[in-house]
Amino acid sequence: MLPDEKSATGAxxxxxxxxxxxxxxxxxxxxxxxASAPVNRLFRSHINIDGEGLACITFDVDETCFHAAGAAHxxxxxxxxxxxxxxxxxxxxxxxxxxxxxxxxxxxxxxxGGRIVAEGRWVSGRRRVLVAESRLVDADGxxxxxxxxxxxxxxIALSGLPxxxxxxxx
Numbered sequence: 001m002l003p004d005e006k007s008a009t010g011a012x013x014x015x016x017x018x019x020x021x022x023x024x025x026x027x028x029x030x031x032x033x034x035a036s037a038p039v040n041r042l043f044r045s046h047i048n049i050d051g052e053g054l055a056c057i058t059f060d061v062d063e064t065c066f067h068a069a070g071a072a073h074x075x076x077x078x079x080x081x082x083x084x085x086x087x088x089x090x091x092x093x094x095x096x097x098x099x100x101x102x103x104x105x106x107x108x109x110x111x112x113g114g115r116i117v118a119e120g121r122w123v124s125g126r127r128r129v130l131v132a133e134s135r136l137v138d139a140d141g142x143x144x145x146x147x148x149x150x151x152x153x154x155x156i157a158l159s160g161l162p163x164x165x166x167x168x169x170x
Contacts, residue, residue, distance in 0.1 A: 027091060028049075029166040030087055030090055030164070032164065032166065033163040033164045034047040034057075034087060034163075035047070035163070036163025037163065045059035046058050047083070047087060052122075053122030054122075055083075055086075055088040055091065055120040057080055057117070057118040059115075061114060061116055063113070065111075070112070071110035071111055071112050072111035072112075074107070076111065077105055077144075077145045077147075078103070080118035080134075081103070081105055081135075081136060081147035081149075082134075083118065083120075084134035085147060085148070085149040086151060088121050088122045088132045088134070089122050089130040089149075090151070091122070092130065093158075094158065095158060096156065096157060096158060097157075097161065098130065098151040098152065098154065099153075100151055101129070101152045103148070103149040105145060106145060106146045108143055109138075109144040109145075111144055111145075114139045115139045116139075117136070119137065121134070128152060128153055129152050130151045131149070133146070133148045134148075
């Protein structure tokens with residue numbers, strides 16, 4: 001369930017607030033990490049992390065992302081859904097890089113091009129395994145895909161990754 005949605009009981013889920021004074025610095029460092037990933041040179045995308053347990057990625061889909069039938073290939077759905085959920089979960093983990101251990105996705109509509117937003121939200125877990133979900137929304141505000149992932153703490157220290165650095169002056 002994403003922040004603007006209600007559960008079956010009609011309750012709107014609460015989003016956790018920053019747990020430490022350095023939370024915003026961690027979020028900026030995660031944004032830097034996303035931008036530094038070589039795979040993101042293949043995608044015109046940008047990430048914003050504006051709260052604990054939240055991540056938003058915007059990207060443009062054009063014919064370079066299409067399969068033979070003229071719509072976005074499933075790899076685009078997976079990449080953006082996984083990234084949004086992953087970064088939403090990693091906002092709660094300040095020492096370790098997370099690894100995706102499973103990811104389920106659902107295709108709602110074909111993406112024929114344009115600006116797409118991937119919204120990620122942490123759902124549960126804080127210790128070893130975290131669960132997060134994400135959805136893809138097209139320029140008309142229609143949901144075109146949804147996913148749920150399970151993420152596990154790795155042995156990789158965030159501080160040891162060259163891309164994990166908050167901008168100076170933050």
